[in-house]
Amino acid sequence: MLDALKMILTDAPLNDVLRSVALLIDAHSEGMLCTIYLLDEEGLRLRFAAGPKLPDAYRVATDGVHIGPEVGSCGAAAYLRKPVFVADVMTHPHFAGFRDLLVQAGLRAVWSSPIISHDGKVLGTFGMYSRAVRLPSPAEMQLIDYAGRIAGIAIERDRSQSALTFALEKIKKSEAELRQIVDVIPQAIVVMTPDGKAICANRATIEYTGLSLDEVRADDFRSRVFHPEDLQRLLEQRRRTLSTPVRSKTSIELWGKTASTVGF
Numbered sequence: 001m002l003d004a005l006k007m008i009l010t011d012a013p014l015n016d017v018l019r020s021v022a023l024l025i026d027a028h029s030e031g032m033l034c035t036i037y038l039l040d041e042e043g044l045r046l047r048f049a050a051g052p053k054l055p056d057a058y059r060v061a062t063d064g065v066h067i068g069p070e071v072g073s074c075g076a077a078a079y080l081r082k083p084v085f086v087a088d089v090m091t092h093p094h095f096a097g098f099r100d101l102l103v104q105a106g107l108r109a110v111w112s113s114p115i116i117s118h119d120g121k122v123l124g125t126f127g128m129y130s131r132a133v134r135l136p137s138p139a140e141m142q143l144i145d146y147a148g149r150i151a152g153i154a155i156e157r158d159r160s161q162s163a164l165t166f167a168l169e170k171i172k173k174s175e176a177e178l179r180q181i182v183d184v185i186p187q188a189i190v191v192m193t194p195d196g197k198a199i200c201a202n203r204a205t206i207e208y209t210g211l212s213l214d215e216v217r218a219d220d221f222r223s224r225v226f227h228p229e230d231l232q233r234l235l236e237q238r239r240r241t242l243s244t245p246v247r248s249k250t251s252i253e254l255w256g257k258t259a260s261t262v263g264f
Helices: 002-009 014-028 056-062 074-080 099-105 138-184 203-209 213-217 221-225 228-242
Strands: 032-039 045-050 084-086 109-116 122-130 189-192 198-201 251-254 257-260
Touching: 014 032, 014 045, 014 138, 032 074, 032 138, 045 056, 045 074, 045 122, 056 099, 074 084, 074 109, 074 122, 109 138, 122 138, 189 203, 198 213, 203 213, 213 221, 221 228
Parallel strands: none
Antiparallel strands: 032 045, 032 122, 084 109, 109 122, 189 198, 189 251, 251 257
């Protein structure tokens, strides 16, 4: 499991990590085939993620299967949120739709365990297929649990990164939309940090002052557009305004007054 953890720490692709976990368990379990399925975003279907030794026909047949209390072993484990161990698929009703494929692959027993996130959500399933009719030993149950935990860490890491990327893209889109709105406001507006550093200016500011955006961002831009007496009053008013706790680290400065904002 150490190799899989190293891959997680080095940000290896999720599929590579899950394949590594499955191969590791396969290597330590003679006659066993491991599989990992991921539960889709709707929480309704299992999608094949890893299973290097699983026959292609069985992988295709099970990819996208609906979960349910009587759907194979993995489908039931995901639905019931608990391990489901089937000693003989030939006599178990959960495998009526997959029996022929299992016979062709020479598989007789299936043991599945749900992969649960730290906050209790089902992420997928870890399954082991045996060529003999039997239930798992205590050591094999522990192995399934360990493998499921490692897979869970990898899945959560991947989804957290995906969620962060999505959030950043959403923020960028919101910023762009807000900038467009501010840009069409006829009053001159400058967005700045609490220490007074300008980071953005709308079109009205540029047109009114005749300055470029880079010049507005310069430390001395106010001295170019304000009378010295007005400038001192403006700076004092901004200082008093920003001394009050706000939810943002930026402010919008209007000519003649400063207003806190939760903007950019």
